[in-house]
Amino acid sequence: xxxxxEVSDEALRAFLADYPLGELLAxxxxxxxxxxxxxxxxxxxxxxxxxxxxxxVDPAELPYFLxxxxxxxxxxxxxxxxxxxxxxxxxxxxxxxxxxxxTFLPGVWPRRVRPEHCAPLGRALATxxxxxxxxxxERPNALGPAGWAPLLDGCRARGDEVQAGxxxxxxxxxxxxxxxxxxxxxxxxxxIHADLFPDNVFFLPDAAGKPxxxxxxxxxxxxxxxxxxxxxxxLNAWCFEPDYAFNVTKAxxxxxxxxxxxxxxxxxxAALPVLxxxxxxxxxxxxxxxxxxxxxxALVTRKxxxxxxxxxxFFSQGEGFAL
Amino acid sequence: xxxxxEVSDEALRAFLADYPLGELLAxxxxxxxxxxxxxxxxxxxxxxxxxxxxxxVDPAELPYFLxxxxxxxxxxxxxxxxxxxxxxxxxxxxxxxxxxxxTFLPGVWPRRVRPEHCAPLGRALATxxxxxxxxxxERPNALGPAGWAPLLDGCRARGDEVQAGxxxxxxxxxxxxxxxxxxxxxxxxxxIHADLFPDNVFFLPDAAGKPxxxxxxxxxxxxxxxxxxxxxxxLNAWCFEPDYAFNVTKAxxxxxxxxxxxxxxxxxxAALPVLxxxxxxxxxxxxxxxxxxxxxxALVTRKxxxxxxxxxxFFSQGEGFAL
Numbered sequence: 259x260x261x262x263x264e265v266s267d268e269a270l271r272a273f274l275a276d277y278p279l280g281e282l283l284a285x286x287x288x289x290x291x292x293x294x295x296x297x298x299x300x301x302x303x304x305x306x307x308x309x310x311x312x313x314x315v316d317p318a319e320l321p322y323f324l325x326x327x328x329x330x331x332x333x334x335x336x337x338x339x340x341x342x343x344x345x346x347x348x349x350x351x352x353x354x355x356x357x358x359x360x361t362f363l364p365g366v367w368p369r370r371v372r373p374e375h376c377a378p379l380g381r382a383l384a385t386x387x388x389x390x391x392x393x394x395x396e397r398p399n400a401l402g403p404a405g406w407a408p409l410l411d412g413c414r415a416r417g418d419e420v421q422a423g424x425x426x427x428x429x430x431x432x433x434x435x436x437x438x439x440x441x442x443x444x445x446x447x448x449x450i451h452a453d454l455f456p457d458n459v460f461f462l463p464d465a466a467g468k469p470x471x472x473x474x475x476x477x478x479x480x481x482x483x484x485x486x487x488x489x490x491x492x493l494n495a496w497c498f499e500p501d502y503a504f505n506v507t508k509a510x511x512x513x514x515x516x517x518x519x520x521x522x523x524x525x526x527x528a529a530l531p532v533l534x535x536x537x538x539x540x541x542x543x544x545x546x547x548x549x550x551x552x553x554x555x556a557l558v559t560r561k562x563x564x565x566x567x568x569x570x571x572f573f574s575q576g577e578g579f580a581l
Numbered sequence: 582x583x584x585x586x587e588v589s590d591e592a593l594r595a596f597l598a599d600y601p602l603g604e605l606l607a608x609x610x611x612x613x614x615x616x617x618x619x620x621x622x623x624x625x626x627x628x629x630x631x632x633x634x635x636x637x638v639d640p641a642e643l644p645y646f647l648x649x650x651x652x653x654x655x656x657x658x659x660x661x662x663x664x665x666x667x668x669x670x671x672x673x674x675x676x677x678x679x680x681x682x683x684t685f686l687p688g689v690w691p692r693r694v695r696p697e698h699c700a701p702l703g704r705a706l707a708t709x710x711x712x713x714x715x716x717x718x719e720r721p722n723a724l725g726p727a728g729w730a731p732l733l734d735g736c737r738a739r740g741d742e743v744q745a746g747x748x749x750x751x752x753x754x755x756x757x758x759x760x761x762x763x764x765x766x767x768x769x770x771x772x773i774h775a776d777l778f779p780d781n782v783f784f785l786p787d788a789a790g791k792p793x794x795x796x797x798x799x800x801x802x803x804x805x806x807x808x809x810x811x812x813x814x815x816l817n818a819w820c821f822e823p824d825y826a827f828n829v830t831k832a833x834x835x836x837x838x839x840x841x842x843x844x845x846x847x848x849x850x851a852a853l854p855v856l857x858x859x860x861x862x863x864x865x866x867x868x869x870x871x872x873x874x875x876x877x878x879a880l881v882t883r884k885x886x887x888x889x890x891x892x893x894x895f896f897s898q899g900e901g902f903a904l
Contacts, residue, residue, distance in 0.1 A: 266693045267784070283785070285689045286621065289610035298609065298621055300628075300687070364623070366608045370589045461590070462606070 263295045263310045265353045273352045276343040277359065279303040290457060293478060295355075298362075305362035307338060310355040315478060317356045320349050322397045323477050324358055326390065326449055333389035335382075336473035338363050365460025365472030371496050375469050376508040379459055380515030382471040383451070383492060387485045387520050390449030399452060399481040401540055403439055406432055409543040416550040420563055424546075431539060431570060438532040440484065445526050450488035453479035455495045486526040489516060490533035494541065494569050502568045534573040542566035586618045586633045588676045596675045599666040600682065602626040613780060616801055618678075621685075628685035630661060633678040638801060640679045645720045646800050647671050647681055649713065649772055656712035658705075659796035661686050688783025688795030694819050698792050699831040702782055703838030705794040706774070706815060710808045710843050713772030722775060722804040724863055726762055729755055732866040739873040743886055747869075754862060754893060761855040763807065768849050773811035776802035778818045809849040812839060813856035817864065817892050825891045857896040865889035 265273075265285075274282055280302025288296040288307070295310040311320060324340045328348075331339040338360035340348035350357050368375050399405075410417075410428055417425040451458070451474065464470035489512075497508040516522070545563035588596075588608075597605055603625025611619040611630070618633040634643060647663045651671070654662040661683035663671035673680050691698050722728070733740075733751055740748040774781070774797065787793035812835075820831040839845070868886035 264692045267689050267691055268693070270689070281786075282689060283687045284685075284783075287612035288621075289612035298611075305623075362607075364606045366590050366593070366605060368590055369587045370591070460607075463604075 263312065263353050263355055265297070265310070269353055273350065273357070274301065276345070276350065277341060278344060279306070279341070279359075299359065306341060306359050307362060308352075308357065308359050310352060310357045312355065315356075319397065320356055320358070322395050323480060324348050325395060326393055326480055327360065327477055329393040330386060330389045330449075330477075333392070335386050335389040336363065336471070337386075337477070338473070338475055363460055363473040363475060365462050367457045367460055368469070369456075371456055371508070372469075373505070373507050373511055375456075375459075375461065376496060376511040377515035378461065378469055378471040379454075379492060379496060380512040380517075381519050382459065382474060383454060383488060383512075384516045384519030386451060386474060387448060387488065393449055395482075397481045399450075399483040399487075401452070401479070401544065402481070402483055402487075403436060403536060406436075406536075406539060406543055409547055413543065413546045413550055417546055420546060420549060421567070424567070427567075428539070428542070431535070431574065434574075435532060435536050435539060439536065440525070440529045440532075445484045445486055445529060446523065447482060447484050449480060450483050450485060451477065451480055452483065452488060452491060454488065454492050484526075484529075484533065485520070486522060486529055487533050487537065489513070489522075490530060490537040491540075493530070493534050494537045494566070498569060498572075502565075502572070504572055531573060535570060538566050538570035538573055542570055586635065586676050586678055588620070588633070592676055596673065596680070597624065599668070599673065600664060601667060602629070602664070602682075622682065629664060629682050630685060631675075631680065631682050633675060633680045635678065638679075642720065643672050643679055643681070645718050646803060648718060649716055649803055650683065650800055652716040653709060653712045653772075653800075656715070658709050658712040659686065659794070660709075660800070661796070661798055686783055686796040686798060688785050690780045690783055691792075692779075694779055694831070695792075696828070696830050696834055698779075698782075698784065699819060699834040700838035701784065701792055701794040702777075702815060702819060703835040703840075704842050705782065705797060706777060706811060706835075707839045707842030709774060709797060710771055710811070716772055718805075720804045722773075722806040724775070724802070724867065725804070725806055725810075726759060726859060729759075729859075729862060729866055732870055736866065736869045736873055740869055743869060743872060744890070747890070750890075751862070751865070751869075754858070754897065757897075758855060758859050758862060762859065763848070763852045763855075768807045768809055768852060769846065770805065770807050772803060773806050773808060774800065774803055775806065775811060775814060777811065777815050807849075807852075807856070808843070809845060809852055810856050810860065812836070812845075812849075813853060813860040814863075816853070816857050817860045817889070821892060821895075825888075825895070827895055854896060858893060861889050861893035861896055865893055 270285060271282060282301055284300040286298045288298050293314050294312050297308040299306040299308045327337055328340055330337050341359040341361065342348045343350055348358055410432060414425055453476065458476045459474055460472045461469045462472040492512060493509055496512065497505050499505055542563050545561045545566060549563050593608060594605060605624055607623040609621045611621050613619065616637050617635050620631040622629045622631045650660055651663055653660050664682040664684065665671045666673055671681055733755060737748055776799065781799045782797055783795045784792045785795040815835060816832055819835065820828050822828055865886050868884045868889060872886050
């Protein structure tokens with residue numbers, strides 16, 4: 259969970275003095291997010307989130323992430339917006355870490371995904387893609403296809419401890435995915451979220467009492483890559499049931515709603531199966547890497563890599579994926 | 582950290598429908614507290630804390646804890662107050678766990694204790710003791726003197742793995758403490774907090790900009806025991822520097838301010854050294870028990886038992902403790 263850096267109250271007050279937010283009223287660690295330290299901050303000006311960026315985040319990339327959030331919010335996406343200090347800077351320093359305050363986003367993430375979450379999700383994802391047009395900084399996807407072979411190499415020594423034959427299966431899967439991957443320029447690209455799991459999507463009931471997206475959070479894997487790959491990540495993360503059955507109703511709701519806001523090209527639709535295999539492999543590999551490199555006793559929740567092996571196998575069969 | 586039970590949004594909304602708190606606006610896990618699952622809850626009526634009581638808490642004791650908070654708040658202590666459901670009940674059920682909503686308390690706990698925190702702490706502790714007069718439910722202190730021998734027995738097999746000779750040293754310390762412990766009836770007793778560490782005391786600046794206590798939280802170790810033992814817990818938890826030096830300035834500030842609200846008897850003052858040894862042993866033993874019984878890889882922060890061995894040895898020397 260997510261408080262790695264403790265902040266003394268003197269340091270916090272000195273930090274806040276550089277913002278026009280009024281007096282400090284409360285400051286509590288949040289048990290969500292895995293990469294950074296997150297605090298719920300209440301001041302006379304309202305509720306905010308304070309993030310201290312831990313060592314897995316490259317400080318040189320923070321201007322991209324903060325700039326993207328600001329651009330997206332200014333172009334119609336509900337998402338946290340960086341708060342600027344009195345000198346105009348949003349990226350500052352606290353307790354020896356890069357730090358930023360962003361606005362508080364109301365809403366609740368769905369602990370159990372229901373079909374009626376998927377259409378609002380699809381609309382929000384497409385809204386993000388359209389809102390990101392015009393944001394001109396490029397950030398390569400470090401966890402995209404070019405990163406998968408090195409990740410798999412890092413798992414080679416101990417990967418089969420998780421399941422016998424796993425490394426050989428992933429070698430074959432990777433080869434097949436890379437061979438079928440869309441050629442550069444074949445599909446539209448732009449700013450993508452790249453990690454839009456349920457805990458990064460907040461919902462509130464709309465006027466009719468149905469789930470509506472109140473906003474997206476956690477842009478720290480965002481990058482410049484294929485829009486349809488972002489859709490594939492969501493198909494992996496939102497459309498499987500707890501027993502690993504693929505729920506076509508959820509998938510169709512997601513895709514149809516996405517296309518109401520941003521229609522996909524025929525090439526994008528055709529590429530979805532391989533993009534889904536790639537997205538499954540990406541989460542499988544990072545989970546497998548963490549699983550085989552986390553010391554016993556470390557205070558980190560290790561997510562099950564085999565969940566994504568089931569998903570990879572599903573998308574590799576090709577059956578049942580007529581959307 | 583502290584989210585053990587996930588709550589589906591349907592279950593949460595059904596639960597909230599039994600309260601007069603208006604619509605749900607936000608719900609986030611809090612990374613503080615070790616025993617229970619705590620969530621920051623925002624509704625149309627304001628900010629609240631939702632607690633799900635996990636297996637270390639005996640449901641039969643919850644009416645004592647909730648009743649005590651309500652009594653203390655009604656008698657002048659700033660602390661969370663249980664929110665009653667529409668049917669009048671404050672203790673309810675959610676996700677298969679006993680659950681309660683309490684009011685949100687503003688303030689920030691001190692990550693680094695300064696001398697100027699200690700007088701407000703002493704006044705708040707004495708205010709709690711006086712506010713608890715008239716609360717007639719008795720809860721024995723399960724982690725009081727009668728509980729220490731069984732705890733130490735539970736550490737016997739592996740205690741010396743933490744430090745050679747540790748079990749023998751604790752056997753001797755326990756014998757000495759029990760021999761010198763105040764006889765029943767010798768000291769005033771009542772409702773005590775019994776776990777008033779810095780993360781359970783919130784501060785906000787007063788009108789002069791100095792630290793003032795905005796409230797006390799986490800009454801789930803509260804019990805009916807010696808008032809002066811509560812003072813001894815605070816001397817252990819607040820008055821040592823990071824290098825284990827005992828800061829007499831902090832201790833005097835704490836005691837003097839305590840006595841401005843509730844003067845101690847001569848017998849209480851005289852008993853403080855043995856009460857401090859007992860309090861040090863109590864935290865040493867529960868930490869040692871957790872240390873020797875937590876499986877490697879468990880997602881729990883194990884606190885260092887040896888910190889309290891240093892404190893126990895300090896209070897056992899007798900020197901430097903002329904307050």
